[in-house]
Amino acid sequence: MQNKGLITLFAILFGLVSIYQLSFTYVANKVESSAKEFANSKFSENEPRERDNAENRYLDSVANNSVMFGIDYQTAKEKELNKGLDLKGGINVILEVSVKDILKGLANNSKDPAFNQALENASELQKTSQDTYLESFFNAFEALPGENELASPDIFFNKNLEEDIEVGMTNAQVRPIIQRKIDESITSAFEVLRKRIDKFGVTQPNIQRLGQSARILVELPGAKDVERVKKLLQSTAQLEFWDTYKFEDFAQFLQAADAKAGEMASASSSNETEEAVAVTDTTETATDSTATEDDDVSALLGGEDMNDTLVDNNNANPILSKMVYPGGQGSPILATFRLKDTAAINGYLRTPQIRSLLPNGLRYAKFVWGLPESNAQLNEEVTALYALKGNRENVPQLGGGVVVDASQEYDQLSRVAVSMQMNGQGAKKWEEMTGNAYQTRGNIAIVLDDVVYSAPGVTSGPIAGGRSQITGDFTVSEGQDLANVLRAGKLPASAEIIQAEVVGPTLGQEAINSGVLSFGIALVLVLLWMIGYYGKAGIFADVALLVNILFIFGILAGLGAVLTLPGIAGIVLTIGMSVDANVLIFERIREELAKGKAQKDAIKDGFNNALSSILDANITTGLTGLILLVFGTGPIQGFATTLLIGIATSLFTAIFVTRLFIDSYTKNGKSLTCSTSLTKNLFSNVNIEFLKKRKMAYVFSGIMIIISLGSLFTIGLNQGVDFVGGRTYTVRFDRDVNSNEIQNELISTFGSAEAKTYGGDNQLKITTKYKVEETGTEVDTEIERMLFETVKKYYPADMTYERFVGDDEGKTIGRMEYYKVSPTIADDIKQASFWAVLGSLIVVFLYILLRFRRWQFSLGAVAAVFHDVLIVLGVFSLTYRFMPFSMEIDQAFIAAILTVIGYSLNDTVIVFDRIREYFGEHPTWKMNRMINAALSSTLSRTLNTSLTTLVVLLCMFFLGAESIRGLLFAIIVGILVGTYSSLFIATPIMYDTVKRKTAEDFVKRKEEDPALEA
Structure with missing residues (x-):
């Protein structure tokens, strides 16, 4: 190997840089552990807020103190290895800025019938279309009858756009102008959100606009107060200053309104008017009442003894009977009501029959609620009703x-x-x-x-x-x-949360603990296996593997990448791939030694001959990883990132670092057999007639595929919320519970719901599609309250809703995790997943075609991949109903499928490389003899790699976090099926699609086709 000194220097420097990058993580963790110990010594577990405050004060006090090598906590925190939500807890949301609101603003709230009809039609189109809202609006506007013009004075030719749009412009000319204005508004929303988040105090926040869409991704790892975050993100900050009316201005109106409401109630035989009006107004009222903070308005409640006749607790008076107490003389508060009654009161006040009772001087009055406050006497929240001095334009004075x-x-x-x-x-x-x-x-x-x-x-x-x-x-x-x-x-328009993931810090810490344990055990088993199989060479491979892991974590820390649970799975898979490269090299060295070559030549030729297979295998896997990186989001991108980094570092450590150790060891003539006494002659004289068994394999695989397709078409798959939309909650109890019993109760509450044991018997994964089409914090809160009321009886008597949904560190029961996906984004995820799988198949087909110059190779490889994917899907379809872990089809499952594709191709390409090599070495052999010999010669490598990869995956599967168990199961099944298909499907199909000739006939044109040379 040339330039050993340069490679050695590079490896040492790279290792030192990686250690330096990881030292920041060590310092940050050390200081935070001390802060936790300090807080725990001061406050008990029953005082989580006080403990958090004490911990934060401690961290603030030592932020600039040097800990080691001149590194202080503040610097370390900025440069530590980023942990994702599933490891650290926090909140991840995708907000969608309302393009509909922006269009209304640009049109100056036009009352034009065509414009407003197009807006409504666009909203309907969005339920089934993949177009943006703006494209749907343009299409809906064009589809309306008549000659409708966007540049009409009633629509976009107004003061807002007079510098951009002129009368007479065609719709085609107006479109790009509106598109630009929409884009500017979304960019403005992005900047507003960024400024808010920058001041929030969360370390390592991430905010990014998703392409050119109206969607904005916000990730806040470590954020604990979820409701505070939601409020901060969704608040439009529409600040206004209004003059107010006084109580005495509306005393007579309230009496008249109550009487009218009573008449309306008595006129209904079923007495359903109040409920109907309240339901009609629930969504709007919830925004007023639940998205606010507590306020003490008692100082403004003067004259409680005035007009006591107003307070009538007779239920025949629908408004006055709900009044807690009226306002006082000179007070801007008209009355105070229970928070739960605001929906009904709003409904009455907006009813045309009651609005008509307002005197002419008050007819533009705007009724608005104040901040809720706790009422100790009633033991519930109350809020005040105000009347603002509105006007025809409904705009504030300031x-x-x-x-x-x-x-x-x-x-x-x-x-x-x-x-x-x-x-x-x-x-x-x-x-x-x-x-x-x-x-x-x-x-x-x-x-x-x-x-x-x-x-x-x-x-x-x-x-x-x-x-x-x-x-x-x-x-x-x-x-x-x-x-x-x-x-x-x-914000230039309202922003709704269309996808959200909330993970409690306790669940994140548990994921770290289980991930470290499973990773450590898997690593030890692999290290021992390599030594047991390859002897001293295995020790060198183990050192290279440890260096590889150091490089991976160092690069992740240096790039500021985020480590997630799927990312840890990607690193584990990288261990298998790193071992695979060393196995290929050692097997080739053993073959060269068996031919009688000198040790130095055998090592040199072993590395050289294995290089082609190593590169092909890693490139095909890398291509699928790249597609995952492009099409995936969040944790899936974390998986792809670690996989791609691992491929690069594995190539370097296997090809160069291992070679450095081997050359250094053998330079003085020391023997290196790449085996032990037990494995020396293992697989050395194997000669299996694989092709003779291909018809049996075709029948077996055909049956498996038919069963899989039958199950897919009849039973289907358990599609997760990623693909159909909905809300999923991980709920933990203080005792074991019966999932079927709770599921039946949830169905009675939500109409449709699923509850499955998730991890231990005291933890459930609850999924519901109730109100899946509705977004907004108020709907989320409503559903969480309904969930709590349903499961409350399974908790201790002192369990409250606030404790149930709280995200305090160290929390042991309650809602531990929450995930929501709206149907709109679920369609997008499904479409992106389809293109990811299809794209990976096309890319690898073309790569193999270019690499081997024969379409038969590509056909065999892609057929094997289809075979593997169908069987994995079939296994999931057949078993998801009774497996003791979640087997939902979600984004993580798509990552698993692409990993299976990459692994299957990895195996197949190595077999094809050996077949191609045999074409050149044995030109007179019959093709079936040559292929059987090639397959037999790769058997040791195939079984070794599959076994070591399965060992690490099984450790993660049984000991790792529950949330990635389905992903790991899919990869495990895929590896077993992929190993089988590379031997019994891919190669036989390639063999059956070429003419049955000798290798000499097959390579006659090798001069013009260099890829066929050995």
Whole structure:
């Protein structure tokens, strides 16, 4: 081997760099362990919030202290090996910015019938189309009858777009302008979200726009307060300042509205009016009531003894009977209601018959709810109803766009508050509004996303300078979040979470523990096997393997890549591939020694002859890994990343590092047999007539494929939420539970649901498609509450909803993990998976065709791959109903299928390489003799590689995390079937599709076809 010194230097430097990169992870983990110990010594397990705060304070205090080699914790945290959600816990969401809202804004909320009809039609088209919403809108607009023009003054020719669109422009000319404006708005949304996340305080956040779509991926590893994150991401930050009416302005209206509602209720024989109105308004009301924070409004509730006649607990009075207490004289609060009654009250207040009772001076009044607050007497939450001074255009007196800065501080009563600074235009208008409020003794409501945060009166004259303040019963973090949202600016449109994954930190730590254990055991078994089979050469291979693992983790840390559970599985698979390369080399050295060559020549020729097979096998696997990287998302990309890195490092360590050790050992004439006394002559005289057994193999495989296809067409597959949409919860109990019993109760609650034992008998994976078409935090909360109420009786009596959904570190029971996929994105995942599998088949077919220059080789390889994939699918279809682990078809399963494709091709290509070699070495042999001999000569390598790979996968399968058990099972089945198909399917098909001639006839044209040369 040339340039040994250079390669040695490179390997040493690469190793040192890898150790340096990993030292940051060591320092970060060491400091965080100390912080945990400190927090645990101060607070008990029943005080999780206090422990978290103590831990954070400790980390802040030592952030800049040097730990080792001048590395401090803050630097180490920035450069440590990133762990994914499944290892660290946290939240991963995909938000979709509403293009429909942006279009409405660009059209200045046009009332044009064609425009609004096109919007509705586009929403319907989106349920079955893969087009973007904008493309669906354009198609829907064009499909409407008549000559409809986008550049109409009633649509896009307005003040918003007067510099871009002119009257007379064709629809084709307007389209790219609207496309550009939409893209600018989504980019603006991305920047707003990025600014919010940057201030959130989570280390290593990841935010990226997915292509040119309206979707934005946000990953926050380690984030514990999930509801806070959701609120931060979805808040549009629509800040408005409104003048308010007073209680006395609406006292008579409330009485009249109550009487009218009573008439409407009595007019209905089934008394269903209230419920119907409430249901109609549930979605909108939930936004008002549940997406808010607590606030203490008791200071504004004056005159509780006034107009006591308003409070009528008679159920014949649908509105007044629900009132907790009315507002007081001069108060901006009309009345206070229970939070659970807000949907019904909203329904009444929006009913045309009741709205018509408003006097002319009040007919544009806008009813809005305040922040919920706990009522100790009622033991539930209540909220106040306000009436804002609306107008025909329904626009506020002052909008939030004038706010240029915001910060969390404290008011005169030492309460957390948010201070805002306005620009010059806003300051002038604010002074005018506060001056009017001072003169009329009125109030100004500060409204954020249609929720009144506070409605203070003005007692000291007009406020100049443009400063204002929002007060309330905020925590410090809530105040910081609100200031952050206001400072970052509002989203240009609403953003819905269409895919979400929440993993509790406890589940993440358990995954790390199980992953490290299974990985360690698998590694020890492989190291021992290599020594037991290859002797001293096996020791060199083991050292190279350990160096390979060091390189992989070093590169992952240096690149800032994210390590996930599937990524660990990818590293484990890399161990098998690294061993495969060494097995190929050692087997070739043994063959060369058996021919009587000198040891030095045998080693040289062994490495050279194995190189072609090693490269072909790794390139085919690398191609499937590359496709996974392109089409996959999240953990699947982590799997592909580690696989690709592992392929590169395995090639280097197997070809160069192992060679360095072997050359160094044998340079003084020391013997290296690449075997032990037990394995010296193993497989040396094997000569199996594989081709004679091909008809039997065809029949066996045909039966297996027919059974698989029959099962796929009749039983089908257990499609996970990735492909059909829905919500999945991992729920842990404090005792063993009966999954069938709980499933029946969940079905009665949701209509359709599945509950399967997941890991231990005290843990279930619960999946439901209830309200799968609906998105929004309020729907998620509703379903989680329904889930909790259904399973509550299986928990201790003191179990609360807050504890059930909480994500505290060290949590032992409750909802441990949550995953949601909307049907829209499920269709996209399904389509991407299809193209990933099809693309990998096409790519490897073309590679093999170019590499071997014979279509028969490609046909045999691809036929074997189809054979393997169909059988794996068939096994999953036949067994998913009774296997004790999840066998859902999801993105991880697609990764497994592509891995099976890569492994099957790896095996097949090595066999084909040996056949091609025999063409040149034995030109007078009959083809069947030559192929049988080639297959027999690779048998030792095939069994060795399959066995070592299976050992590591079985360790991961039995000892690793539950979440990747299905992925590992698919790969295990695929390896068994792939090993069989490379010997009994791929090669026989290649043999049966060429003319039965001698090898000499087959290679007559080798001069113009160099690929056929040995």
